[in-house]
Amino acid sequence: MTRAKTAQIAQQQPALGDSLRIAIVGAGIAGLSTALALARTGFTHIDVFEAASSFGEIGAGIQVAPNMSAILDRLGVLDKVVKDSVALDGMQIRRCSTNEVLASPSFLHLRDTYTYPQMVCHRADLSKTLFDACISTGVIRIHFSSRLTDLDFENTRFCVTQGEETRWVEVDVVLAADGVKSIARARMLAATGQVDDAEDTGQAAYRVMLTREQIVASGDKELLDLLDSQIAQRWTGHGRMIIAYPIAHHNIYNISTAHPDTHFARAPTGAWTTYGSRAAMLGTYVSYCDTVQRLLALVRRDQVCEWKLRVHAPLDGWVRERVALLGDACHPTLPHLAQGAAQAVEDGAVLAAVLAKVGCKEDVGRALRVYEALRKERAEWVVDAAAHSGKQLLLSDEAALEARDQLFANSHESGRNPDQYADKEVQQRIYGHDCIEEVHTKWDELWAATL
Numbered sequence: 001m002t003r004a005k006t007a008q009i010a011q012q013q014p015a016l017g018d019s020l021r022i023a024i025v026g027a028g029i030a031g032l033s034t035a036l037a038l039a040r041t042g043f044t045h046i047d048v049f050e051a052a053s054s055f056g057e058i059g060a061g062i063q064v065a066p067n068m069s070a071i072l073d074r075l076g077v078l079d080k081v082v083k084d085s086v087a088l089d090g091m092q093i094r095r096c097s098t099n100e101v102l103a104s105p106s107f108l109h110l111r112d113t114y115t116y117p118q119m120v121c122h123r124a125d126l127s128k129t130l131f132d133a134c135i136s137t138g139v140i141r142i143h144f145s146s147r148l149t150d151l152d153f154e155n156t157r158f159c160v161t162q163g164e165e166t167r168w169v170e171v172d173v174v175l176a177a178d179g180v181k182s183i184a185r186a187r188m189l190a191a192t193g194q195v196d197d198a199e200d201t202g203q204a205a206y207r208v209m210l211t212r213e214q215i216v217a218s219g220d221k222e223l224l225d226l227l228d229s230q231i232a233q234r235w236t237g238h239g240r241m242i243i244a245y246p247i248a249h250h251n252i253y254n255i256s257t258a259h260p261d262t263h264f265a266r267a268p269t270g271a272w273t274t275y276g277s278r279a280a281m282l283g284t285y286v287s288y289c290d291t292v293q294r295l296l297a298l299v300r301r302d303q304v305c306e307w308k309l310r311v312h313a314p315l316d317g318w319v320r321e322r323v324a325l326l327g328d329a330c331h332p333t334l335p336h337l338a339q340g341a342a343q344a345v346e347d348g349a350v351l352a353a354v355l356a357k358v359g360c361k362e363d364v365g366r367a368l369r370v371y372e373a374l375r376k377e378r379a380e381w382v383v384d385a386a387a388h389s390g391k392q393l394l395l396s397d398e399a400a401l402e403a404r405d406q407l408f409a410n411s412h413e414s415g416r417n418p419d420q421y422a423d424k425e426v427q428q429r430i431y432g433h434d435c436i437e438e439v440h441t442k443w444d445e446l447w448a449a450t451l
């Protein structure tokens with residue numbers, strides 16, 4: 001893969017590299033990539049506090065978009081990610097009921113234009129690569145079974161429960177990557193008298209994975225061709241959609257859906273992800289074409305996982321004193337643009353870059369405000385674009401669908417696509433942005449503005 005001639009995360013060794021005590025809350029993709037970015041930049045006191053008892057990532061396929069690859073490359077883990085990934089040549093967008101191809105955007109230009117292809121891999125592989133790289137730095141300590149329960153912004157300390165034990169941890173900076181249900185966000189909002197409330201989108205997603213063995217055993221040549229293909233499939237219509245692509249060296253066919261959230265309404269209060277009902281899944285897609293029916297018929301009862309898709313209204317700010325939010329904690333994003341994790345990885349790299357520029361601990365809060373100034377508008381634009389794309393993909397009104405499908409038909413010439421993920425202008429805005437270069441070019445101006 002051709003490497004980008006891009007700016008390094010830090011332009012010089014950070015002045016506080018050996019003294020800044022950094023705590024990261026959450027060892028998801030945001031937390032791990034941030035820890036790694038900080039270590040690669042030259043920081044040596046990095047502690048990650050993770051509520052789960054061990055490293056273990058459930059989940060299914062995840063897309064590694066060119067902007068995520070640009071950071072993974074700088075973090076020195078791209079080769080491993082490429083090895084674990086399938087590079088997509090393009091996507092076929094199909095009418096759900098007939099399987100007719102409405103548009104077939106190519107992704108081949110992405111590699112030429114943005115250096116990296118559109119890749120897909122197993123989330124567990126990506127997380128493991130980040131985790132192993134973190135451990136091998138020798139300067140990142142990961143504390144499992146360590147749940148943040150409270151935050152004291154004024155004194156840059158937080159309360160952690162580890163089994164029966166509860167203790168306060170005092171550091172120089174807290175980077176909260178504790179996901180969409182973030183306690184840190186709730187505390188930050190509470191500090192200004194606001195109530196934290198994630199928004200229900202009314203959408204849910206099934207995520208299922210079929211193994212090569214299952215598909216081969218079915219003897220279904222068309223499904224085997226899908227597994228061996230470099231082309232993602234999108235079926236859309238009837239107020240729901242499916243995206244499917246091969247991962248794990250074409251040994252797993254990953255199927256991710258979005259549909260009206262009717263089953264969760266009956267799930268226990270607070271449940272956001274659950275093992276779903278196979279019968280309910282088949283019922284949700286009963287009007288879809290024969291190919292989809294045959295795919296879903298192969299899914300085993302224990303393979304159905306359903307996620308409730310939630311977002312959060314834009315926050316007034318992501319930073320309070322020396323505490324910053326990142327990733328899903330501050331910009332949970334619908335999956336329609338495949339950018340939630342990519343934006344989180346950008347957050348982490350920018351945090352490392354701004355902290356590397358700080359000369360004394362008193363300036364850490366200012367650096368975090370520069371991070372917010374650099375990241376918030378972009379991430380929130382991506383959140384909106386994903387929501388907008390979801391509306392187009394989940395249309396059910398026949399007249400609106402007809403108009404949208406005409407846009408799909410025209411998309412080859414115009415480059416504009418109602419599926420924003422395949423829209424060339426949206427791609428330019430997301431993949432053509434170098435978030436690290438921006439730190440270096442805008443630093444002086446933004447630093448002065450934080451005085």
Ligand SMILES: Cc1cc2nc3c(=O)[nH]c(=O)nc-3n(C[C@H](O)[C@H](O)[C@H](O)COP(=O)(O)OP(=O)(O)OC[C@H]3O[C@@H](n4cnc5c(N)ncnc54)[C@H](O)[C@@H]3O)c2cc1C
Pocket residue numbers: 025026027028029030031049050051052061062063064146147148149177178179180181182183205207256307309326327328329333334335338339340341342343344
């Ligand atoms: C169906 C679906 C498909 C998606 N597909 C894509 C895709 O293709 N590409 C893409 O870029 N993004 C995708 N996303 C989005 C992506 O999954 C998320 O944006 C990303 O995983 C968020 O990472 P995070 O580290 O911020 O949060 P999380 O992954 O939620 O990690 C948070 C971590 O913090 C820990 N934690 C929580 N609370 C505490 C606490 N109090 N104390 C300590 N630890 C705590 C949790 O245990 C967890 O390990 C998708 C999302 C969905 C729902």
